[in-house]
Amino acid sequence: MTDSTPRPSVGSDRVKRGLAEMLKGGVIMDVVNAEQARIAEDAGAVAVMALERVPADIRSQGGVARSSDPDLIEGIQKAVSIPVMAKARIGHFVEAQMLQALDVDYIDESEVLSPADYVNHIDKWNFTVPFVCGATNLGEALRRINEGAAMIRSKGEAGTGDVSEATKHIRKILGEVRALTALSPDELFVAAKELQAPYALVAEIAESGTLPVVLFTAGGVATPADAAMMMQLGADGVFVGSGVFKSGDPAKRAAAIVKATTFYDDPQVILEASRGLGEAMVGINVSDLAAPHRLAERGW
Amino acid sequence: MAGNRPVGVLALQGDYREHARVLASFGAEVITVRRPAELERVSGLVIPGGESSVMDKLSRQFGLAEPLRAAIADGLPVYGTCAGLIMLADTVLDGMAGQRSLGGLDISVRRNAFGRQRESFEVDIDIEELGAPPVHAVFIRAPVVETVGERASVLGALDDGRVIAVEQGNLLGTSFHPEMTDDHRFHRRFYERVLATRFV
Helix, strand or coil: CCCCCCCCEECCHHHHHHHHHHHCCCEEEEECCHHHHHHHHHHCCCEEEECCCCHHHHHHHCCCCCCCCHHHHHHHHHHCCCCEEEEEECCCHHHHHHHHHCCCCEEEEECCCCCCCCCCCCCHHHCCCCEEEEECCHHHHHHHHHCCCCEEEECCCCCCCCCHHHHHHHHHHHHHHHHHHCCCHHHHHHHHHHHCCCHHHHHHHHHHCCCCCEEEECCCCCCHHHHHHHHHCCCCEEEECHHHHCCCCHHHHHHHHHHHHHCCCCHHHHHHHCCCCCCCCCCCCHHHCCHHHCHHHCCC | CCCCCCEEEECCCCCHHHHHHHHHHCCCCEEEECCHHHHHHCCCEEECCCCHHHHHHHHHHCCCHHHHHHHHHCCCCEEEECHHHHHHEEEEECCCCCCCCCCCEEEEEECCCCCCHHHCEEEEECCHHHCCCCEEEEECCCCEEEEECCCCEEEEECCCCCEEEEEECCEEEECCCHHHCCCCHHHHHHHHHHHHHCCC
């Protein structure tokens, strides 16, 4: 990375990955309208994800889930001063072009929407706006980074309120990072083959012991304790989808999840934050979901 | 000297680990600060990049805002980058409704002054006080210093004249993020102030 830039340069790797660095230790909340966006901002969200239906509703209503109405996203951009993210379908580079033209702060190429391409993901290097992508394991994360993703979120299982898949994926990704650091240089070639990931990225991680981009967790976080557990497991921050606005008292629950994310290692704060939150989202056990309905299996 | 008190990094949210790493590379003992008791231990504080509205809210909810103001008034050396600069400004423009800052720097700062993420950029800037080479500055949804009061002085500006680095006594603020580069002259400037003050 050269450090000589006499003219201002936008859309660089450092600037794209940098915004994610600034979101660390924070909570990004799914919102479907301006009013929810304001509630999220008031509660201390570091960013909001604008979408038409939260994953729990996409699940229950079915049908094809697409990128949101531009008016809806714009309404949310006007309502808050924190960064606004929005989702494009996997492989749908034109939805992504529209989101960039709309000036969203981050594009989520998301398995929560119906994929538009079952072979290719978006070539994210072509964009000035940064991308976040989901991953269930290190190989998938590195393939996304190789395509230009500037931030990774472990997928979990969106719209369930069941944190078990989020736990599985964050443990898997970070466990595979740790495993790489124990390999000798001549073993990294086969490791790259087995991860189905570019050798250069594998070697970089073996050396640094960390992903080259920020890693959030997502998919099933519904309580302050869920969020704190993800942080203790090593996530840089938390996405909360349906967990806030499908609960009894969204404003209170959102603020509580923010507190628990900052003080993730302080059980007393998490305990206090967890009192009197009303009903959590009812949720679905992931084990009760038939395989075709598991969103985490979209993307490859 | 008041013993070897650690240097703190405000760790409510943001890229505090990157700042801690820079300070540790100077040989400083670094602690994260989220509670008043931790603030009492430190001889200097960095307020990192992040979301200023979140730092404001959490610092008030957890009783840290008032002790921070008192420490700043007492002369604690503090360096703020981006959101940290906003927290140190006496006046915040374009804040979210009800947003407050800690204050200390006699300036007004406009939040997200360059626009949204698409406008984030990096560029080289000459900072006279630091000499050659220019500082490589990374701006991410960055604020700009809009007005500079009598007590504050300008350390750096963009070609168009917009102010992006200021200093006032023991307070230092930049719109950009030296912690994201290998050039740590601003951190060094802050740390020298810490060593000279050894806040008691």
